[in-house]
Amino acid sequence: MPWEDLRPIFRPETVHMGVMTVDQEKCTKCGLCLENCPFRAWETDEDGFPRQKEEYECFSCYNCMVPCAVDAISIVDVYHVDDGFYASDPHPLPAKMPLEPRDADGKLDEWNAIERAVFQRRSVRNFRDKPVPETIIRRVLEAGRFAPSAGNCQPWKFIVVTNKALIDEMDKATYNVLNMIFTTYKHDELVKNLVPMYEADPRPGSWDPRVILGGIGTIAKGCAPTFLNAPVVILIAGDERAISGPEINAGICGQNMNLVANSLGIKACWLGFSQVINMVPPLKEKLGVRDPWRIVTAMVLGYPKFKQDGVVPREFRPITWFREGADGPEIEE
Ligand SMILES: Cc1cc2nc3c(=O)[nH]c(=O)nc-3n(C[C@H](O)[C@H](O)[C@H](O)COP(=O)(O)O)c2cc1C
Ligand code: SF4
Ligand code: SF4
Known part of the structure; x- marks a missing residue:
């Protein structure tokens, strides 16, 4: 192009x-x-x-x-x-x-528990250094497993990482790629070198200023690690053969997990940058992700360091x- x-x-x-x-x-x-x-x-x-x-x-x-x-x-x-x-x-x-809730007769109503959960949920990025019990992680995973999927194809696999050394390795590997992308993007004489990357995956959303300057910039400048120092990372691998594609199915599955995590007193943040793992074949292999599977997205979980939710x-x-x-x-x- x-x-x-x-x-x-x-x-x-x-x-x-x-x-x-x-x-x-x-x-x-x-x-x-x-x-x-x-x-x-x-x-x-x-x-x-x-x-x-x-x-x-x-x-x-x-x-x-x-x-x-x-x-x-x-x-x-x-x-x-x-x-x-x-x-x-x-x-x-x-x-x-949010607009004020009204009942079926148009009278002022109160939010129900699900509405409250939806409106008050925020992405939480500051976690306590406290492990999440596996029983609780299990309940979150079960919420994902029971998500709707196109044709009931259930095209997801979960990779749960609580091993700090491995999370560290994932942080370093993704940092290296994102830092390279950010540095190339920022230089007028280098930016054209990103064209082949765009051609390989022509999704302009990946180059939206909020992603490249905001999200990637924050990681590349060393202000925050990709996996946010969270005690739990759930990578969601998606099957390329998924009906309607892996993204939408993984998204619905992930949001089930996100809301249930919040209901259990732990907090969550989606991590689209986890997809960068697909660009690091040895790490992808180590995580057991092989074609036709790839990391579609991820969720980090943990106990919040301070109040980070609210409307x-x-x-x-x-x-x-x-x-x-x-x-x-x-x-x-
Ligand atoms: C598909 C998807 C990918 C995301 N990826 C990241 C990410 O890699 N890192 C991050 O800190 N937040 C990520 N987020 C969180 C968004 O930044 C956040 O949802 C948005 O700013 C709205 O804030 P809220 O979740 O608090 O309502 C992602 C959210 C979604 C839905
Ligand atoms: S300054 Fe902007 S990007 Fe930062 S938390 Fe506030 S609204 Fe979000
Ligand atoms: S009181 Fe509010 S505005 Fe002031 S530092 Fe604390 S969070 Fe920020």
Whole structure:
């Protein structure tokens, strides 16, 4: 593929990082927002108050807000891209809290237990150095095993790693690949060398600024290890022959596990970067992953170091309704 065709993907313009602000009247300088930002976007100012760095990435996850006991952080702007390949649609992006629940008669209701679990779940990336009992891991795995799958093909296998030396090896191997990718991406004279990698797996989402600058950048700069120092890693291997493809089946299976983990008092984070293991054949072999299987995704689990869950706003994308009795579509924004 000619470089010029790929330039909009590898060199996007008009990318606006999320902007957050801290109310210094409320802030107690506990530092938890700094620790809980997946992209390490914050630093402390001369007076010890958090502020976003001069150069930073922020994809508006709002994880910095959830550990703040005094509600000192608020949103100034949501991550968005004005033009080009990754342009936000819709633009501007509205972020809203969950709409209030109503019952079948339209009366105000309360969230049920499942809704609460869905809205309050957050990706947890700071874990205590405490093992998770195997009985609990087993319950999480069982939730995955009973997930729906296309044609009931159940195209997943779980590889559970609690061995610290092996997790360390996985961290190092994935770091080496991600650091190479990040370094190549950042240099204008080298970035074209990534074209063959794109051609081998032409998914532009892998080069979205939130991934390459935010996620990969954080790992490459040594700010956080790929597997987040978690005591448990569950790699989800998917079968290439899966009906509807391995990704969607593994995703549904993984979210079953994620929600059940949360219900059992342990917390979880998805780990898409685990796919990098597929690019390291000796490690893939060591983990027992052979064709037609490959690592599709992973989940890390553990006990949270501090409170990292809670409800945050999310983009409200337009919903198109074709209502019974209506003349045409009605778009809710
Ligand atoms: C498919 C998938 C892959 C992800 N991969 C990673 C990852 O490699 N590392 C990470 O820290 N978070 C990862 N996440 C977590 C997302 O960043 C997170 O879900 C998103 O920012 C929304 O935040 P929330 O989960 O707290 O709602 C992944 C999530 C999904 C669904
Ligand atoms: S919204 Fe997310 S990415 Fe942005 S500063 Fe807060 S924690 Fe970091
Ligand atoms: S979490 Fe809240 S109180 Fe703690 S440093 Fe951040 S803004 Fe201040």
